[in-house]
Amino acid sequence: MLRAAHQTRPWRATRVLDRYGVSSITELATRFSPGDLLVLNDAATVPASLHGQVAGRSVELRLVPAIGAPFSSARKAVLFGAGDWRQDTDTREPPPALAIGDRIRIADVSIEVLQIDSRSPRLVTLRFPFEGDSFAAFLYREARVVQYQHLTSALALEDVQTPYGGPAWSVEMPSTGRPITFEVLDQIRARGAKVAWLTHAAGLSATGDPALDQMLPFPERYLVRKETVRAIRSARRVIAVGTTSARALEAAQDAIRTGPASTIEGVARNKIGPSTPLAIVDAILTGVHSPGESHYELLGAFVNEEELARMHRVAEESGLRAHEFGDLMLVARERPTRPTLARPRRRSP
Amino acid sequence: MNFDNNLRALVTGGTRGLGQALVQQLRERGVTTVSLARTADVDDPLFLAADVGRDDAAGIAARARELAGGPIDILIHNASTLGPVPMPALADLHSRDLAHVFEVNTLGPARLTRALLGPMRAQGRGLILAISSDAAVHGYAGWGAYGASKAALDSLTRSLAAELEGTGVAVASVDPTEMNTKMHRDALPDVDPGTLASPSDIASRILTRVQRTPLPLRFVAEAV
Ligand SMILES: NC(=O)c1ccc[n+]([C@@H]2O[C@H](COP(=O)([O-])OP(=O)(O)OC[C@H]3O[C@@H](n4cnc5c(N)ncnc54)[C@H](OP(=O)(O)O)[C@@H]3O)[C@@H](O)[C@H]2O)c1
Numbered sequence: 001m002l003r004a005a006h007q008t009r010p011w012r013a014t015r016v017l018d019r020y021g022v023s024s025i026t027e028l029a030t031r032f033s034p035g036d037l038l039v040l041n042d043a044a045t046v047p048a049s050l051h052g053q054v055a056g057r058s059v060e061l062r063l064v065p066a067i068g069a070p071f072s073s074a075r076k077a078v079l080f081g082a083g084d085w086r087q088d089t090d091t092r093e094p095p096p097a098l099a100i101g102d103r104i105r106i107a108d109v110s111i112e113v114l115q116i117d118s119r120s121p122r123l124v125t126l127r128f129p130f131e132g133d134s135f136a137a138f139l140y141r142e143a144r145v146v147q148y149q150h151l152t153s154a155l156a157l158e159d160v161q162t163p164y165g166g167p168a169w170s171v172e173m174p175s176t177g178r179p180i181t182f183e184v185l186d187q188i189r190a191r192g193a194k195v196a197w198l199t200h201a202a203g204l205s206a207t208g209d210p211a212l213d214q215m216l217p218f219p220e221r222y223l224v225r226k227e228t229v230r231a232i233r234s235a236r237r238v239i240a241v242g243t244t245s246a247r248a249l250e251a252a253q254d255a256i257r258t259g260p261a262s263t264i265e266g267v268a269r270n271k272i273g274p275s276t277p278l279a280i281v282d283a284i285l286t287g288v289h290s291p292g293e294s295h296y297e298l299l300g301a302f303v304n305e306e307e308l309a310r311m312h313r314v315a316e317e318s319g320l321r322a323h324e325f326g327d328l329m330l331v332a333r334e335r336p337t338r339p340t341l342a343r344p345r346r347r348s349p
Numbered sequence: 350m351n352f353d354n355n356l357r358a359l360v361t362g363g364t365r366g367l368g369q370a371l372v373q374q375l376r377e378r379g380v381t382t383v384s385l386a387r388t389a390d391v392d393d394p395l396f397l398a399a400d401v402g403r404d405d406a407a408g409i410a411a412r413a414r415e416l417a418g419g420p421i422d423i424l425i426h427n428a429s430t431l432g433p434v435p436m437p438a439l440a441d442l443h444s445r446d447l448a449h450v451f452e453v454n455t456l457g458p459a460r461l462t463r464a465l466l467g468p469m470r471a472q473g474r475g476l477i478l479a480i481s482s483d484a485a486v487h488g489y490a491g492w493g494a495y496g497a498s499k500a501a502l503d504s505l506t507r508s509l510a511a512e513l514e515g516t517g518v519a520v521a522s523v524d525p526t527e528m529n530t531k532m533h534r535d536a537l538p539d540v541d542p543g544t545l546a547s548p549s550d551i552a553s554r555i556l557t558r559v560q561r562t563p564l565p566l567r568f569v570a571e572a573v
Binding site: 042044046047070071132133136137139140141157158161162163164165166167168182197 | 397398399404405406407408409410411412414415416420464467468470471516
């Protein structure tokens with residue numbers, strides 16, 4: 001079994017597994033060449049865990065990324081019962097059963113339960129008594145970062161930002177990007193490869209409810225800027241940095257391939273698995289995932305089961321670390337298999 | 350950096366004195382400018398209520414970006430505190446007050462720079478300007494905490510400039526010289542305000558200077 005990273009590590013400690021073996025993140029750039037384009041998710045992470053009281057009982061809310069404006073007053077959240085992140089989400093006490101109209105108190109603020117999802121009573125829509133910057137100010141004051149049980153100490157907001165993060169859309173860090181510092185990006189550019197950014201609202205990785213976990217990832221908002229659309233169209237190979245970047249690019253495939261060269265906004269509802277034909281993404285840089293995890297399934301879209309199993313064995317033998325703050329895996333398709341890609345290729349001179 | 354309609358700025362301490370003048374003149378030049386201070390300015394839709402010495406910088410950065418409708422290109426560290434007034438000699442300064450001066454004048458700006466730098470580097474464009482003081486360079490009785498905090502801010506600016514060479518992100522600090530503001534009245538209530546520069550005049554000199562290249566690491570507003 002792969003071990004998780006137990007604490008945040010300096011980015012230079014990150015190792016990268018690809019089909020040739022394990023190397024340091026400081027050598028990542030040597031894997032790329034002219035024609036390659038790395039697409040990174042620049043969503044910053046908001047503190048999304050709030051502790052409150054309802055009818056005398058404790059409840060934790062973990063916000064689901066907004067589909068619309070990031071700080072609109074109506075917001076979906078997943079409920080957790082009493083306890084904290086040091087307990088496994090699957091063994092924590094269930095949250096109190098809520099009814100529409102119930103009010104959750106957080107500090108001096110009262111939050112109304114607007115809707116309860118028919119698929120799980122833990123997924124609710126809440127109305128916060130503010131909108132826009134006052135909602136943002138409340139969150140940054142009262143909420144904490146969503147924590148990971150595999151870590152030995154609590155994460156601060158600063159720990160869950162990528163070097164280039166900007167729009168505060170994510171509720172958990174798009175963690176592949178964390179060790180991709182500007183030093184690494186400069187090395188990649190010096191190799192003649194290009195880098196570009198999109199924004200994708202990375203959501204919760206666990207809900208504590210098997211029924212809800214089955215539904216992950218939830219629909220998530222994305223935005224692909226026009227410069228990035230152009231860069232994709234003229235690239236020979238597109239490398240998604242992180243599963244969220246891959247999900248956004250594949251969700252936006254029609255607009256990327258055939259639309260006008262303008263900014264694309266949308267909501268990703270896709271789930272990538274072994275049978276998903278990939279239209280845009282040729283390779284993915286992501287964490288080290290294990291069989292049974294949805295992210296491992298996603299890697300099945302890039303390489304066959306035997307190759308994945310082989311890479312996983314190498315990861316285990318090399319002692320790579322799994323999960324957030326762990327090591328990385330670069331998984332590339334054998335040969336791009338797109339037969340009729342409408343995406344214009346680099347014109348020859 | 351030439352100012353135009355495509356730029357977005359964050360000015361800390363934007364509700365009074367020099368900061369207010371910088372906000373107003375940046376807006377006149379077409380720059381979408383967020384003004385930050387602790388005390389709310391209800392009339393300004395681009396006002397951000399925060400304390401640079403205390404609030405999480407990632408939160409300030411995210412809120413500023415959201416208010417501005419896009420990435421912040423220009424960051425001006427203008428908010429500042431003198432510490433207790435009348436300004437005590439170092440021998441009488443409580444360590445808590447010394448720490449607070451550094452939180453507001455040095456550490457807060459350093460954290461905010463870090464929180465806003467990534468998108469500037471990703472775009473290959475940006476300007477980070479620290480408002481320093483003559484007290485950063487000279488020793489005056491009673492100005493120990495303030496002067497040291499500004500000297501440290503200058504030092505951070507110099508290192509940052511070296512780290513960002515060639516990235517398209519420009520960094521500098523400026524001594525605005527003596528201006529007729531609340532801070533000046535708090536520090537030196539007996540000085541005749543008629544002998545002091547107006548903050549709007551200094552703001553205009555600063556904004557003119559930062560649009561010219563090469564931008565020196567540190568300059569004095571009057572000498573522009
Ligand atoms: N005036 C001078 O002669 C002179 C000389 C040399 C250098 N300077 C420098 O020039 C800059 C501007 O000074 P000024 O004279 O214009 O000062 P000022 O009139 O006192 O204005 C200070 C501004 O900063 C805000 N502020 C103070 N503490 C803050 C905090 N912790 N967090 C966020 N905002 C805060 C204030 O609003 P709130 O109180 O509502 O927060 C106000 O908007 C400062 O860096 C100062 O050190 C001034």
